[in-house]
Amino acid sequence: MADDRSKRGGADRRKVAGGEGYEVNYFARKHGITKDQAEGLIKKIGNDRVKLNAAAAKLK
Numbered sequence: 001m002a003d004d005r006s007k008r009g010g011a012d013r014r015k016v017a018g019g020e021g022y023e024v025n026y027f028a029r030k031h032g033i034t035k036d037q038a039e040g041l042i043k044k045i046g047n048d049r050v051k052l053n054a055a056a057a058k059l060k
Contacts, residue, residue, distance in 0.1 A: 013049070015049060031053070
């Protein structure tokens, strides 16, 4: 949930919250990669979900 309750909607869904373990685990499980690989991608690429999905697909 967003800290500012007036800012809600889809914008938050376009990012992967690297600091949230459950979200990193979900991303890793979704792409069939390890949690360490997912964390590495987030550190390297950033938290843009589209870019991360493309990079994770190359790891398979």
